[in-house]
Amino acid sequence: MRAKQLCVLVAMSAALWAPRVSAHHSFAAEYDANKPVTLKGTVSKVEWTNPHARFYVDVKDDKGAVTTWNFELASPNVLRRNGWTRTSLNIGDEVTVEGARAKDGSTMANARVVKLADGRRVFAGSSGGDAPPPAN
Amino acid sequence: MKPTSLLTLPLVLAVGALVVVSAQQTPPAPTSPAGAGSGQRGPAAPTGPVKRLPNGKVDLSGVWQGGGPVGDIKMGLAKGEALPIKPEWQKIMDARQSKDDPEANCLPTGVPRRDPYPWRILQTDTHTFLLFEGNIHSYRQIFMDGRKHPADFDPSWYGHSVGHWEGDTLVVDTVGFNDKFWFDFIGTPHTEQLHTVERYTRTNLGTLVIETTIDDPGAYTRPFKITFTARLRPGEELMEYICNENNGFVHHITGPAKEF
Numbered sequence: 001m002r003a004k005q006l007c008v009l010v011a012m013s014a015a016l017w018a019p020r021v022s023a024h025h026s027f028a029a030e031y032d033a034n035k036p037v038t039l040k041g042t043v044s045k046v047e048w049t050n051p052h053a054r055f056y057v058d059v060k061d062d063k064g065a066v067t068t069w070n071f072e073l074a075s076p077n078v079l080r081r082n083g084w085t086r087t088s089l090n091i092g093d094e095v096t097v098e099g100a101r102a103k104d105g106s107t108m109a110n111a112r113v114v115k116l117a118d119g120r121r122v123f124a125g126s127s128g129g130d131a132p133p134p135a136n
Numbered sequence: 137m138k139p140t141s142l143l144t145l146p147l148v149l150a151v152g153a154l155v156v157v158s159a160q161q162t163p164p165a166p167t168s169p170a171g172a173g174s175g176q177r178g179p180a181a182p183t184g185p186v187k188r189l190p191n192g193k194v195d196l197s198g199v200w201q202g203g204g205p206v207g208d209i210k211m212g213l214a215k216g217e218a219l220p221i222k223p224e225w226q227k228i229m230d231a232r233q234s235k236d237d238p239e240a241n242c243l244p245t246g247v248p249r250r251d252p253y254p255w256r257i258l259q260t261d262t263h264t265f266l267l268f269e270g271n272i273h274s275y276r277q278i279f280m281d282g283r284k285h286p287a288d289f290d291p292s293w294y295g296h297s298v299g300h301w302e303g304d305t306l307v308v309d310t311v312g313f314n315d316k317f318w319f320d321f322i323g324t325p326h327t328e329q330l331h332t333v334e335r336y337t338r339t340n341l342g343t344l345v346i347e348t349t350i351d352d353p354g355a356y357t358r359p360f361k362i363t364f365t366a367r368l369r370p371g372e373e374l375m376e377y378i379c380n381e382n383n384g385f386v387h388h389i390t391g392p393a394k395e396f
Contacts, residue, residue: 026207026321026396029234030389049382051242051271072385077253077269077375103390 031100031110039069039109043093048076048086055089055111057097071097071111073123089114089122181342181367186304189259194304194338196257196264199374203346203366204250207396209319212348212362225325225355232323234396235389238316242379244272244293246317247310247332248348248362253377254369264299264306269374278308285311291328293317306336323393327354342368 027033041059053073058066073079076086089095094117099109114123187195205212210219221229239245245268253270264278278297285296291314299308313330330352337345344366351359 025237025240025386025389026234026393028396029240029321029391029393030385047382050377051379051381051383052385054382070385075253075270075377077377080375102388104388106388108385108388 027110030102032103033100035101035103036098037101037109038096038098040096041069041094043089043091043095044068046086046089046091050075053079053086055114057095067107069097070106070108071099071114072108073111079123084123093117093122095122179370182340182370183343184341186338186341191261193259193301194306195259196306196336196338196344197259199254199256199369199372200344200366201252201254201369202250202364203255203344204245204248204348204364205320205324205362206250206252207321209248209324209362212364213360214363217360219324220357220360221324222355222357229323229325230392230394232318232325232393234321234323234391234393235386237318237321237323237389237393239271239318239321240386240389242272242383244274244317246293246313246319247276247295248334248346248350248364249317249319250364250366254372254374256374264308267374270377270379272379273377285309291315295330295332302335304337308332308334308336310334318393321393321396325355326350326352329354342370344368 039057039059041057043055044058045056047054053076055071055073057069057071059069060066074082079085079088096115097109097111098113099111102108102110111123113121115121189195213219234240239249239251245251251268251271253268255269256265256267258265258267260280262279262281264280266276266278268274268276274294276294276297278299280299282300283298285298289296289312291312293314293316295310296312297308297310299306301307310332311330313326313328313332315326315328315330317326318324319326330350332351333349335347337347339345345363346366347361347363349359349361350356
């Protein structure tokens with residue numbers, strides 16, 4: 001594929017990917033859609049709170065060192081309207097999370113897709129309230 | 137620009153515009169999962185005729201989505217029109233940082249800004265209320281009893297609103313705003329001289345067109361009009377949303393508001 005066409009595709013993907021209207025703040029001011037992250041680890045905390053639901057994942061590196069990542073979701077109301085509940089994700093769940101990293105480089109990200117170890121999707125959708133229905 | 141770019145640029149812009157417009161002005165696609173209740177992805181807005189109250193006025197009630205600027209107020213201007221902002225206020229706007237957006241800090245949107253949360257119109261004989269689920273979980277009260285604006289008031293986030301009917305359009309006149317809220321994510325400003333006239337017209341059962349005249353001689357060289365459309369969310373109910381519950385991450389928001 002020619003480089004120019006690739007650039008266009010990347011630009012289109014970014015436009016489709018990034019929820020331009022976040023919950024109560026600009027998505028692009030906090031997260032970088034061009035810094036995707038995919039992280040695997042264990043859920044250590046779930047906060048079913050406003051303005052955003054959040055969950056924390058302990059991620060081990062190759063040497064066994066653990067880093068805790070903070071993932072932002074939509075508001076609980078938006079998630080509930082899309083079929084998710086405060087028990088959709090629980091402490092101890094093994095998850096793989098795809099998201100966009102915080103612009104300030106902290107270990108924080110906006111979660112786009114959350115998959116359990118058995119392949120089920122739990123949350124899929126970030127602050128834009130664009131979560132598709134559960135895949136069950 | 138090379139021909140290939142010329143061909144592809146409109147497509148990219150169109151996709152981007154579609155994302156923005158769909159997020160701001162239309163309800164999401166109807167894909168509600170079982171048990172989710174109606175809502176964020178509920179049924180499409182109906183298009184039947186509007187209903188009337190016993191007093192003959194148009195029934196505006198229902199749960200609505202959108203109807204005002206979210207990201208950029210210029211999206212509501214007529215095609216080709218520029219925002220008549222004064223140069224000194226353009227400088228103030230350009231210096232604003234996203235982390236300081238009052239809405240991101242769980243403060244009200246003011247007028248005419250909207251957010252991605254549903255809201256309800258409630259009409260009584262003496263008042264019309266706009267009840268907001270989100271940002272913040274608050275309300276506007278519009279006096280419908282013929283009173284005038286008070287001679288003196290403390291500037292406030294939603295101002296002092298009086299309403300009357302012109303045919304089937306509810307006209308809401310508001311003054312007495314503070315200068316603390318922004319019109320959108322990109323920090324479009326105003327002063328305490330702001331005076332808004334909103335015209336609410338329910339063009340069919342599921343569509344509410346809101347045309348707002350913004351008159352603020354403090355920050356703008358002339359009055360200007362914006363138009364946004366709210367969509368009905370049939371079967372929806374407002375839910376509790378207390379923004380301040382856990383808003384401890386605003387410090388991660390970086391960069392100028394104009395680059396939202």
